[in-house]
Amino acid sequence: MQRLLGSLLVATAALSFASAACAESVSEHRVKSAFLYNFTRFVEWPAERFRTPEEPIKVGVLGGAALRASLSALVADRRVGGRPILVVAVKAPAELATVHMLFIAKEEHDTFARMRPELEQLALLTVTDAQPCRTALAHICFVEQDEKLRFEIDVGAANRSQVRISSQLQKLAAAVHR
Amino acid sequence: MAAFRDIPIKNKLTAVTMLTSGVALLLACLAFIAYEFVTFRGVMVSELSSTAAIVGDNMTGALAFNDPQSAEQTLRSLNLHRNITSAAVYREGALFASYVRDANAAGSVPERAKADGHEFRDDHLSLFRTIAIAGEPAGALYIQSDMRQLQARLWRYWLIGVLVLVASSLVAFLLSEKLQTAISRPIFDLAATMSRVRAENDYSIRASKQGEDELGSLIDGFNAMLDQIRAQDQALQDARSSLEQRVEERTRDLREEAAEREQAQAELERTHRQLLETSRQAGMAEVAVSVLHNVGNVLNSVNVSVTTVMEQVTQSRAQNLSKATALIQEHSADLGSYLTGDARGKRLPEYLVQLAGHLLVERDSMLKELEHLRSNVDHIKEIVSVQQSYATVSGLKESVDVAALIEDALRMNSTALQRHEVDIVRHFQAVPVITTEKHKVLQILVNLIRNAKFACTEARREGKRITIGISREGETIQVSVADNGVGIASENMTRIFAHGFTTRRDGHGFGLHSGALAARELGGSLRAFSEGVGCGAAFILELPITEPTAALPSVA
Numbered sequence: 001m002q003r004l005l006g007s008l009l010v011a012t013a014a015l016s017f018a019s020a021a022c023a024e025s026v027s028e029h030r031v032k033s034a035f036l037y038n039f040t041r042f043v044e045w046p047a048e049r050f051r052t053p054e055e056p057i058k059v060g061v062l063g064g065a066a067l068r069a070s071l072s073a074l075v076a077d078r079r080v081g082g083r084p085i086l087v088v089a090v091k092a093p094a095e096l097a098t099v100h101m102l103f104i105a106k107e108e109h110d111t112f113a114r115m116r117p118e119l120e121q122l123a124l125l126t127v128t129d130a131q132p133c134r135t136a137l138a139h140i141c142f143v144e145q146d147e148k149l150r151f152e153i154d155v156g157a158a159n160r161s162q163v164r165i166s167s168q169l170q171k172l173a174a175a176v177h178r
Numbered sequence: 179m180a181a182f183r184d185i186p187i188k189n190k191l192t193a194v195t196m197l198t199s200g201v202a203l204l205l206a207c208l209a210f211i212a213y214e215f216v217t218f219r220g221v222m223v224s225e226l227s228s229t230a231a232i233v234g235d236n237m238t239g240a241l242a243f244n245d246p247q248s249a250e251q252t253l254r255s256l257n258l259h260r261n262i263t264s265a266a267v268y269r270e271g272a273l274f275a276s277y278v279r280d281a282n283a284a285g286s287v288p289e290r291a292k293a294d295g296h297e298f299r300d301d302h303l304s305l306f307r308t309i310a311i312a313g314e315p316a317g318a319l320y321i322q323s324d325m326r327q328l329q330a331r332l333w334r335y336w337l338i339g340v341l342v343l344v345a346s347s348l349v350a351f352l353l354s355e356k357l358q359t360a361i362s363r364p365i366f367d368l369a370a371t372m373s374r375v376r377a378e379n380d381y382s383i384r385a386s387k388q389g390e391d392e393l394g395s396l397i398d399g400f401n402a403m404l405d406q407i408r409a410q411d412q413a414l415q416d417a418r419s420s421l422e423q424r425v426e427e428r429t430r431d432l433r434e435e436a437a438e439r440e441q442a443q444a445e446l447e448r449t450h451r452q453l454l455e456t457s458r459q460a461g462m463a464e465v466a467v468s469v470l471h472n473v474g475n476v477l478n479s480v481n482v483s484v485t486t487v488m489e490q491v492t493q494s495r496a497q498n499l500s501k502a503t504a505l506i507q508e509h510s511a512d513l514g515s516y517l518t519g520d521a522r523g524k525r526l527p528e529y530l531v532q533l534a535g536h537l538l539v540e541r542d543s544m545l546k547e548l549e550h551l552r553s554n555v556d557h558i559k560e561i562v563s564v565q566q567s568y569a570t571v572s573g574l575k576e577s578v579d580v581a582a583l584i585e586d587a588l589r590m591n592s593t594a595l596q597r598h599e600v601d602i603v604r605h606f607q608a609v610p611v612i613t614t615e616k617h618k619v620l621q622i623l624v625n626l627i628r629n630a631k632f633a634c635t636e637a638r639r640e641g642k643r644i645t646i647g648i649s650r651e652g653e654t655i656q657v658s659v660a661d662n663g664v665g666i667a668s669e670n671m672t673r674i675f676a677h678g679f680t681t682r683r684d685g686h687g688f689g690l691h692s693g694a695l696a697a698r699e700l701g702g703s704l705r706a707f708s709e710g711v712g713c714g715a716a717f718i719l720e721l722p723i724t725e726p727t728a729a730l731p732s733v734a
Contacts, residue, residue, distance in 0.1 A: 040312075166239070171236075172239040172240070
């Protein structure tokens with residue numbers, strides 16, 4: 001398990017985003033999946049978001065079926081803080097009440113923009129790969145820097161959503177907004 | 179240690195106090211430092227652990243996102259901890275990022291991760307710790323610290339210890355200087371009092387007591403001792419004054435005693451002289467008894483001879499001759515016819531012839547008996563004449579042939595010796611004539627031979643023998659009288675010369691005693707030898723050849 005995770009991470013680290021502008025490749029999905037998985041490890045949700053200690057962390061994916069499949073495969077038998085990870089496809093805002101982290105694919109940005117007002121009251125971490133990051137208005141957004149995939153964090157927004165992002169994650173961020 | 183014994187008690191007390199407190203403090207310091215050493219290692223481990231925990235937590239992002247640069251940056255923050263010499267992060271057990279404070283010591287971090295735990299080695303503490311992300315292990319952290327902190331701390335403790343030791347010793351010294359007077363002062367006082375007593379020779383001085391402790395009782399004891407000495411002094415003086423008086427008394431007593439002893443001595447000498455005289459007389463009596471005994475024996479024979487002759491005379495046939503002559507006288511008228519015609523007359527001549535034969539036999543027998551008688555009488559004459567020759571005045575010295583004297587002594591005992599069939603063996607060497615009191619020597623010899631004879635007869639054995647020897651030993655003549663009789667028991671050897679000692683039923687225990695005395699008087703000696711009961715005995719009479727120079731023999 002550890003070994004598998006390790007080899008995957010090593011593999012993702014070895015990858016570069018030489019063709020970032022091109023259509024998303026399989027490996028790009030895998031790297032983003034690894035990032036998404038790692039985000040769950042450095043984020044704390046309010047206790048009331050979980051009913052039991054074993055309740056899975058629910059990761060919702062809006063659009064990006066390929067990435068969802070990749071993430072599902074990655075987290076299949078992993079646990080974070082004793083909880084399994086559950087990847088679900090999201091279409092309507094009503095489905096978001098039980099989701100802890102939401103990934104919004106580029107193409108679903110408009111959909112998300114419509115949903116956003118309803119999400120204000122939810123302790124929900126939002127991640128998007130829409131560009132530019134700031135206008136996307138998600139808590140975390142992927143950016144490409146020196147041909148490497150990195151991310152920016154809007155800690156202020158996250159705090160308002162009652163989601164605590166570990167300083168370790170902030171340390172690794174390309175930029176931290178407050 | 180001898181040096182310690184000789185230093186004043188004040189210094190001794192101080193030294194003891196200082197040493198005791200110093201050792202106690204030193205032990206306390208040592209214990210404290212040892213405790214610190216042990217506990218501080220624990221403290222070091224826990225401090226390093228918490229540092230590792232913090233560093234590990236800061237490493238999670240770098241590990242999760244596989245960012246060695248970030249990890250190294252995090253590790254570099256350790257340069258704030260001056261005791262940390264090196265650190266490293268491992269992912270999947272392999273080295274991920276490392277930090278070494280001193281670049282010269284590069285490569286000092288392990289290549290592979292190890293199990294969690296710490297280790298002290300080569301003046302370093304090293305520690306492995308698993309890094310977990312959200313409860314899941316994600317890597318390991320290695321961190322190594324030097325012991326400079328511990329050493330610095332220990333040095334500090336040593337310094338503090340030494341300072342405390344010095345300071346407390348100083349305080350202890352000052353305190354003991356003050357407090358020890360409680361013990362040393364009374365001792366000083368006592369010593370001073372003692373010196374005064376000795377110097378002034380005044381036993382009325384008393385030491386003053388300051389407390390009821392052991393020193394108090396010591397001072398009491400000292401004072402009591404002084405009392406005793408004083409009392410004894412007094413008693414001694416009294417005794418001295420009374421001693422002179424007692425010496426005087428004693429001297430008087432002694433003088434009286436000496437006078438008494440002198441008197442006793444004189445008495446003793448007189449008694450001794452009497453005794454000597456008595457013994458001399460007794461010696462003469464001995465010879466006389468011997469003579470009478472021998473004469474008595476011979477008289478027996480004389481008596482027998484006389485009786486025999488008397489009987490023969492009484493039963494003599496001489497009266498038959500008178501009967502025959504009467505018959506012849508009766509028939510003198512017709513003697514011829516009577517001798518031829520008468521029956522009785524015819525046998526008469528034959529009878530006369532027979533009678534004459536008988537008478538001749540009788541005469542011969544009586545002559546023999548008379549001859550015997552005469553020889554006995556001669557013997558008596560001889561004995562008496564021998565006795566007469568010795569019955570002279572004592573103290574007369576003359577030349578004596580010892581061999582002849584022995585023969586005389588033997589002759590005096592000859593009858594008894596013959597009767598008991600005792601052989602006499604002579605071993606006479608030719609010796610010069612000696613000058614001595616003849617009768618005393620004879621007394622001794624007679625007595626010795628008689629004793630030897632008694633010893634032989636008492637032994638009841640065959641071949642009774644007395645061996646008599648004469649020999650010369652330098653300026654003395656030795657006469658030995660040895661027998662093969664009963665011998666002398668060893669316990670009696672020392673007593674046989676004592677006055678009144680005898681083993682014989684009818685003995686008076688005087689012979690040997692007077693013999694020994696006489697031998698001494700003559701300047702010689704009489705000694706006895708015996709191998710024990712049944713082994714015979716030998717007596718050796720030693721006499722000087724020349725007249726002894728000492729006029730009077732000393733008497734023990």
